[in-house]
Amino acid sequence: MTGRHALRVLSLAGALGLWQSLTALDVNLWLRFEQFPTVVDVAREFGERVGSGPYWQDLTDSLTRIVTGFALAAVAGVTVGTAIARSRLAADLLGPVLEVLRPIPAIALVPVAILLFPSNEQGIVFITFTAAFFPVMVSTRHAVRALTPVWEEAVLTMGGGRWRVLGSVVLPGALPGILGGLSVGIGVSWICVISAEMISGEYGVGYRTWQDYTVVDYPGVFVGMATIGVLGWLTSTAVELAGRRVTRWLPRTEHTPVARVRVRDAALAPAPAQPATRSATAPIRTHKEA
Numbered sequence: 149m150t151g152r153h154a155l156r157v158l159s160l161a162g163a164l165g166l167w168q169s170l171t172a173l174d175v176n177l178w179l180r181f182e183q184f185p186t187v188v189d190v191a192r193e194f195g196e197r198v199g200s201g202p203y204w205q206d207l208t209d210s211l212t213r214i215v216t217g218f219a220l221a222a223v224a225g226v227t228v229g230t231a232i233a234r235s236r237l238a239a240d241l242l243g244p245v246l247e248v249l250r251p252i253p254a255i256a257l258v259p260v261a262i263l264l265f266p267s268n269e270q271g272i273v274f275i276t277f278t279a280a281f282f283p284v285m286v287s288t289r290h291a292v293r294a295l296t297p298v299w300e301e302a303v304l305t306m307g308g309g310r311w312r313v314l315g316s317v318v319l320p321g322a323l324p325g326i327l328g329g330l331s332v333g334i335g336v337s338w339i340c341v342i343s344a345e346m347i348s349g350e351y352g353v354g355y356r357t358w359q360d361y362t363v364v365d366y367p368g369v370f371v372g373m374a375t376i377g378v379l380g381w382l383t384s385t386a387v388e389l390a391g392r393r394v395t396r397w398l399p400r401t402e403h404t405p406v407a408r409v410r411v412r413d414a415a416l417a418p419a420p421a422q423p424a425t426r427s428a429t430a431p432i433r434t435h436k437e438a
Contacts (some may be wrong), residue, residue, distance in 0.1 A: 226285075268348050283329045287325050291326055
């Protein structure tokens with residue numbers, strides 16, 4: 149285990165230790181911890197639920213909803229964002245409508261989803277899709293518009309057509325910005341899918357967490373919160389790793405100390421050429437001797 153990984157483990161262990169101390173001692177200053185379950189209580193409840201079928205059914209339902217909605221939003225967001233950035237007609241037709249809808253929180257569309265879709269499952273997927281669509285669309289639009297036209301002109305000069313430009317210049321050049329929108333979108337999707345499950349869901353981690361709250365099962369509430377956190381971290385990490393794999397051509401400069409880079413560059417740099425000097429013992433020839 150490297151030093152960085154050890155530090156991260158110690159950070160998490162310290163946070164859990166502080167939580168256990170505050171709840172076990174019933175600290176009640178400005179914040180009240182006397183009603184909080186301890187880490188031991190939450191761990192015991194988590195162990196019991198892991199061995200039960202409903203926990204895994206809730207997990208599967210939430211993951212299915214988030215993956216379905218996010219995948220649809222990724223495809224639609226990249227497509228619409230590219231079209232708006234590249235086509236004036238698409239910008240005039242779609243831009244005003246999307247800009248009016250974009251400020252509306254996705255969770256506020258729950259009544260609309262209930263009225264539109266025949267089942268709650270489809271409505272929750274729609275909420276998840278809406279939550280991820282706008283971050284992906286906006287980031288794609290800005291990334292495509294920020295591309296320098298020199299690359300496109302070079303492809304056109306060599307005989308490439310519109311689709312060649314799109315596949316060789318536009319999408320690869322905008323890929324870092326698109327990946328940033330995907331990272332934001334997956335986080336917003338989790339917020340909205342859990343909220344939708346709490347309001348109108350049938351099964352799911354959010355639904356189960358809210359049910360535990362209504363029956364005052366606080367250890368169960370914290371189990372649901374921990375499950376949501378772990379699932380969100382895993383999906384965000386998966387998006388980031390996939391982005392790193394498809395952008396291996398980009399330079400990786402993060403987490404590299406500047407001093408280490410300087411030392412490495414100095415070690416790899418060729419030695420400066422020494423100016424040619426005459427030997428102290430070499431005779432100096434005059435013009436006549438020459």
